[in-house]
Structure formats: structure tokens, C-alpha cells
Amino acid sequence: ETIDLNGNLILPGFLDMHVHLRQPGFEAKETIETGTAAAARGGFTTVACMPNTRPVLDSPELIRYVYEKTAQEGSCTVLPYGAITKGELGEELTDIAGLKAAGVIGITDDGVGVQSSSLMREAMRTAAALDLPVVIHSEDEDLAKDGCMNEGVVSKRLGLPGIPGLAESAMIARDILLAEDTGAHLHVCHISDAASVELVRHAKSRGLKVTTEVTPHHLLLTEAIIDQTDASDANMKVNPPIRTEKDRLACLQGLLDGTIDMVATDHAPHTEEEKQRPFQTAPFGFVGLEIAFPLLYTELVQTGHLPLHELVKKFTVNPAQVFKLDRGSLTVGKVADLTVVDLDTERTITGEELKTKGRNTPFMGKTVQGWSVLTINQGRITYQGK
Numbered sequence: 471e472t473i474d475l476n477g478n479l480i481l482p483g484f485l486d487m488h489v490h491l492r493q494p495g496f497e498a499k500e501t502i503e504t505g506t507a508a509a510a511r512g513g514f515t516t517v518a519c520m521p522n523t524r525p526v527l528d529s530p531e532l533i534r535y536v537y538e539k540t541a542q543e544g545s546c547t548v549l550p551y552g553a554i555t556k557g558e559l560g561e562e563l564t565d566i567a568g569l570k571a572a573g574v575i576g577i578t579d580d581g582v583g584v585q586s587s588s589l590m591r592e593a594m595r596t597a598a599a600l601d602l603p604v605v606i607h608s609e610d611e612d613l614a615k616d617g618c619m620n621e622g623v624v625s626k627r628l629g630l631p632g633i634p635g636l637a638e639s640a641m642i643a644r645d646i647l648l649a650e651d652t653g654a655h656l657h658v659c660h661i662s663d664a665a666s667v668e669l670v671r672h673a674k675s676r677g678l679k680v681t682t683e684v685t686p687h688h689l690l691l692t693e694a695i696i697d698q699t700d701a702s703d704a705n706m707k708v709n710p711p712i713r714t715e716k717d718r719l720a721c722l723q724g725l726l727d728g729t730i731d732m733v734a735t736d737h738a739p740h741t742e743e744e745k746q747r748p749f750q751t752a753p754f755g756f757v758g759l760e761i762a763f764p765l766l767y768t769e770l771v772q773t774g775h776l777p778l779h780e781l782v783k784k785f786t787v788n789p790a791q792v793f794k795l796d797r798g799s800l801t802v803g804k805v806a807d808l809t810v811v812d813l814d815t816e817r818t819i820t821g822e823e824l825k826t827k828g829r830n831t832p833f834m835g836k837t838v839q840g841w842s843v844l845t846i847n848q849g850r851i852t853y854q855g856k
């Protein structure tokens with residue numbers, strides 16, 4: 471069979487090191503089948519999935535379940551993270567060596583945060599000995615309390631409880647010190663705050679094994695989106711919250727100067743019913759797999775803020791290097807993981823074409839370009855579109 475690539479760009483298949491596939495337990499939000507189909511449509515050939523499922527991915531059996539389901543129904547490579555604590559309750563460590571033997575690519579607390587410093591220190595010691603990254607949702611729960619958006623001028627005006635940037639940066643500071651103490655590789659999830667970016671920059675300059683990722687929404691939006699919608703639309707609600715223009719620019723600068731290693735979507739599908747709840751009680755999260763590259767291509771590359779090859783690195787070689795994966799480049803003689811991108815055709819983001827079950831994105835209705843038209847995972851066509 472001959473496929474006409476028609477002047478489009480052939481790139482290594484994208485990697486997204488932070489997605490919520492929701493299976494087992496939350497199949498109304500997403501399944502491995504629908505989440506990986508969305509990944510393939512977005513040009514991704516590898517995704518790393520978070521363990522805040524039900525049951526939580528805290529045992530070798532559940533890691534094997536993810537691999538088996540993916541083999542049956544998946545449209546990309548899925549690499550599961552294991553939970554740091556049993557049930558993500560923050561009380562008792564999981565069998566980290568057993569999880570590693572079952573094939574996890576890291577351990578994480580995403581979904582909750584490990585608040586206990588002694589428990590996190592012990593987890594990092596174990597992970598360091600096993601050469602496993604410790605992937606952290608940095609949030610001090612005591613500072614975050616029951617906040618539902620960024621703490622600042624907008625939350626005050628609207629009278630909504632806020633989550634201060636300090637809830638993130640204070641925890642990152644702790645975890646950097648624990649990583650130094652234990653020799654662990656610390657990977658900071660979804661960085662969103664200016665002080666946090668500075669902490670990671672400083673840790674890297676000291677030679678510590680600290681890496682980080684940023685989401686498209688934290689690179690493109692500010693808390694003003696909530697003001698504009700009267701704070702009634704929970705499709706604007708995410709954790710960490712969308713912060714200020716200063717924070718957004720700090721994330722962009724961090725991406726440019728190498729402080730931030732990669733883009734990750736934090737793809738977090740929820741049902742429409744859940745997102746129709748009042749802002750304060752609706753769940754946090756945005757879907758992102760299908761629109762991440764087009765959004766950043768349109769908003770950062772087309773506008774001259776980031777060269778195309780730098781954006782591509784943030785989706786390919788960088789995540790592969792940080793997580794020591796044999797992926798992210800096109801090498802003669804290797805089985806293909808690639809995506810073909812049409813840089814020119816504009817398309818509007820609507821609900822109908824999405825392969826994810828989630829419709830929860832603040833970018834609905836935006837017209838962007840840079841869509842994948844063909845995705846190949848391990849030599850198999852996993853997406854073909856217009």
C-alpha cells in the first residue's frame with residue numbers, strides 16, 4: 471500500500487508522560503481503548519498513565535492488567551506508573567520493587583500528594599536504589615485546603631477559595647531537598663508557578679537529578695478565563711489551577727531555557743454530568759491528548775515564541791531521554807513510531823470529532839493548525855485522518 475504524505479512533516483511519534491486513562495474503575499470518564507485512540511489521533515505513540523484509578527494501580531497484578539488491556543485494545547504504547555502509597559492514601563508505601571518488576575516506569579502520588587516527609591523520603595530512597603523516577607504532584611494540602619482556583623485577584627473578586635502558588639512551590643522545595651538527600655530522580659508534574667520554575671532551575675544548576683513538565687493549558691491560559699465565564703463553567707477548573715500572566719510567562723521561559731524538559735497534557739477526562747456541577751464541587755481536569763500539539767504549534771510556533779524544532783523536542787527526544795526510553799527519534803533500521811503532521815490545514819476544536827470520552831476542555835471552539843494525519847506505533851497504523 472502506498473500512502474501519499476502530500477508535503478506533510480514526518481516526526482517521531484510523540485510521548486506524553488502524564489495522562490489519566492481511568493481504567494480500571496472510571497470507565498464512564500475514559501477507557502484504555504478510548505484514551506489511547508485519542509492519543510493516536512493526537513500524534514502520540516507512547517503515553518504514561520497515572521495510577522489514580524479504582525482500584526489504584528498499587529500492585530503488580532494491576533500493572534499487569536494495564537499491559538494486558540493495552541495489548542488487547544490499545545492504539546499506542548502505554549507505560550503505567552505505580553502508586554507510591556497503597557490506595558493513594560498517603561499512609562503505607564507500596565511494594566516498589568514488585569511494581570518495578572511488573573514494569574512501572576516510575577512511582578507517583580498524582581491524584582493525591584504524599585504529605586508525610588518521612589514517607590516520601592523512604593519512597594525516594596527505595597526508588598533511587600531501583601533507578602525509578604519519583605513523579606510528584608507537588609501540592610501542600612494544608613496550604614491548598616479546599617481551593618478551587620488560583621488564589622489571587624480573581625478568586626478574591628469572585629469570593630472563591632483559592633489555591634496559592636505556594637502550595638506547589640513549598641512542596642517542590644521539600645521534594646528537591648529530599649531528592650538531594652536520597653539521590654532519587656525527582657520529576658515534578660505539571661509545573662504552573664513562577665517560584666516553582668525558579669526552584670527547578672536552581673536545582674538543575676546544582677546538578678541535581680530534577681526534571682519537570684508543563685501542560686499546554688499552563689503555557690497558554692491565565693486565571694482570567696474564569697472571570698470571563700462568571701466562574702460558572704467547571705470546564706475551566708483544573709489542578710494545579712491556571713495562574714497569572716507572570717506565572718504563564720515563567721513557564722514559557724522555563725520551556726525555552728531548558729528548565730522545563732517536556733510538554734505533558736495531564737489529560738484528565740471527566741463526564742459532562744460531573745463537569746456540569748457547580749464550580750466548587752466539580753472535579754478538576756482537562757482533556758488534552760488530541761489538541762496539545764496543534765494548540766502549541768498555533769499559539770507558540772506560528773506566533774514566533776518557540777521554534778518548531780524546539781517544540782518537537784519537548785514532545786519526543788526530551789521525554790524519551792528523561793525516562794530512559796528507546797523512543798523519540800527516527801532511526802533507520804528501527805521499527806517505526808512516527809506521526810505525520812499537516813502544518814497548514816486549520817480545524818476547529820469541537821466535541822464531535824474527539825475520540826476521548828471527555829469534552830472538558832477550555833479550548834473548545836478554537837481554530838488551530840498542526841493536526842496529525844497519520845500515526846504509526848511500532849509499525850502499525852493507529853490513526854489516519856484528513
Ligand code: DOR
Pocket residue numbers: 490522580581607707708709710738739753754755756
Ligand atoms: O486537574 C487534575 N485532574 N489534576 C489532578 O491532579 C488530577 C487530575 C484527575 O485525575 O482528574
Ligand code: ZN
Pocket residue numbers: 580581607659660709710
Ligand atoms: Zn496532578
Ligand code: ZN
Pocket residue numbers: 635663664665713714717
Ligand atoms: Zn505565582
Ligand code: ZN
Pocket residue numbers: 488490520580581736738
Ligand atoms: Zn495528573
